[in-house]
Amino acid sequence: MFRKLSSRWLKRIGALWLGCLLVLALGYFPSQAQDSAAVWEVGTEPTFPPFEMKDEATGNVIGFDIDLINAIGEAAGHPVKIISLPFDGLIPSLQSKTLDAAISGMTITAERAQTIDFSRPYFEAGLAIAVVEGNDSIQSFEDLKGKRIAVQIGTTGAEKAKEVEGATISTFDGAPLALQELLNGRVDAVVNDLPVTLYAINEANLKGIKIVGELLTEEYYGIALPKGSENLATINAALGELIENGTYAEIFGKWFAGEPPDLPEIAPALSSGTASGLDWGLLFRNLMRGAWVTIMLTFFSFLFGLIGGSLVAFALISPFKPLRWLCRVYVDFFRGTPMLVQLFMIYFGIPALFQGLGFDVSFNRFFAAVLALSLNVAAYLAEILRGGIQSIDRGQWEAAESLAMNPIETMRYVVFPQAFRRILPPLGNEFITLIKDTSLAAVIGFEELFREGQLTVATTYRAFEVYLAVAIVYLVMTSIASMVFKRLEAYMDPIGRSEKQRKAAAKPAPLGA
Structure with a gap:
């Protein structure tokens, strides 16, 4: 009976899988056959107004570039799908062919043309x-x-x-x-x-x-495409058609004053220049410099976060309700909002707010990064410490009280040492997470490990090799941190230490000793 049921269910599952494959095939192959109607996935970085920016009312990406690429797609018979990406991620995406094209006020240069193709110029800038x-x-x-x-x-x-x-x-x-x-x-x-x-x-x-x-x-913008893309001729033909029939002038007039300039068919920059090669020695030095900055950020942020987290943890178990509620709001805010938002608020938002009020306030990058990271990690460490303290049996508090120990002495000599041993593993996890979270400091122009990698990719366009090297450096740092915390756990474990000492004492001495 069981075999019959199993066989029946296997057949049903097999039929279901076959149906799914047929649906996928029917959805895929027609799009390949009807290549003229294939959707172009076009990347852009929507913080470059008036070329590309987010419409506050609709949330859609708008701008001169967006209107132009949509018009090109319409003229060529290809619907356009806009993909938002960081600017330094556009060329790597084209290299990996995850995008069909990119339009983002990208200047045509001979260096970039070594790794990607450009359309004819569509805008004169400088x-x-x-x-x-x-x-x-x-x-x-x-x-x-x-x-x-x-x-x-x-x-x-x-x-x-x-x-x-x-x-x-x-x-x-x-x-x-x-x-x-x-x-x-x-x-x-x-x-x-x-x-x-x-x-x-x-x-x-x-x-x-x-x-x-x-x-x-004197620069010209062009539409970027993967090297050897078959869409290059189509885009050039459509762009030329828009220039000839006056559509380009209409789009230009919507976003800029005056008449559009005459555009060459080939950018002058393509006549000279070579791409920068990847200097492994220079990359190593840059990554080591960035790694040192990352270590400093991690050390100071964790140190201040641990101090602040301990104070907040004690406040969370305090009998004084207003203090407890205030600290709960702090913990919920910093745990419930992205660290990136907190970093922007501290580095950009607070100075702008005070300057609007007439006060000259400015934060050093290192200070702002450490402050944001410390406040964030303190919220997490506070909950870890609070949980560790409250995990100690209440009877130990009562025993300490019977020995005439005051609450501070009880916490210092009885409760906290035991709680600290219990929270070492999650503390280690937070430290390792913090090492990786320091990469967020790149958004305020702080050149830590990840930013050094980004800067190298921006000039060499060798994304895979550079980011692999960055990942290896992060892995080395986190592995060392993990090993240190494991050693610390073993050292703080009195039972484990006494067991090792007992085994060492019981081990027979070598002959002739």
Whole structure:
């Protein structure tokens, strides 16, 4: 009977799987046969207004680039699906062919053209220097010598800033963050694309910024595609058609003043230049420098987090209700909100808030990163410590009280040592997690281990090798931390130690001793 039922169910399961495969096949093969209607997945980084940005009302990505690629897709008979990605992730995505194309104000350069293909130029741009109003010390590119410069990672502005002698360069994931850094007074200038900076000055809430000097470069934007993509000719033909029939001029007029310039069919930058090779020696030095920064961030954040977490844990078990409720709100807030949001609030939000009130407040990057990480880890450690303390049997408190020990002595000599041994494993887990969470400090321009890897990928476009090396360094650090905590657990275990000592004492001495 059991065999018959088993056989029957196996047949049903097999038929179900076969049906699923047929459905998938029917959904897949027609799309291959009807290639003209295939959906183009196009990547963009939606923090580059007016080329691409999020519509606050609908949440959709809008902008000049988005209107243009949709018009190109319509002319070519291909629906377009917009995929939001960080700017420095667009080229690696094209290299792995997970995207059909990318349009994100990407400048056509000979270096990039070594690893991806570009369409004909669709926009003429150039790099400009932005400073705060009232700063008359910077009027040209030469005046940037020895100054603090903010740039967007992976852009031609970031490459141009490297040419400035003695400059301190801070990289950010988006142009708005770099401009906010300028407003907060932590950098002297921003080197970025002129249209984006002008839009921020005129349209966004970034008043108090001005453009100085002449354009540093003459650049052209192009649509990026995987190397050898069959869609290149289709996109070029559709773009040429839009320029000829006036659709391009209509889209240009929607987002910019004046008439669109005449665009060449081939960008001048493609006539010269070579891609940067991957220097393994330089990569090793950069990753070691980043690893040291990561270690410092982890050490100080965990130290202050442990101190703060201990105080909060004691407050959570305090009989004083207002204090207990206040600490509960703190723990729930920092455990219930993303650390990335907390980091942005502390580094960008608080200074902007106080400056709006007329106070000049600015945080050092290291201080802001340690503060955010410490506050976050303290919330988690507080719950771990509270659980460890409350796991100690209540009878030990009563026994200590009978020995005339006050509550502080009971906690110090009886409860906390036992609780600490019990919470060592979760403490180790939090420490290892913190090592990896320090990578979030990259968003405020802090060049820790992960950021060093990002900066290398932005110039070499060798994502797999670089990120594999970054992962190996993280693995080494977390493995060492895990080993240290295991040794500490063994050392703090009195039963285990006495057992080892007993076995060592019982071991017979070698002959001749």
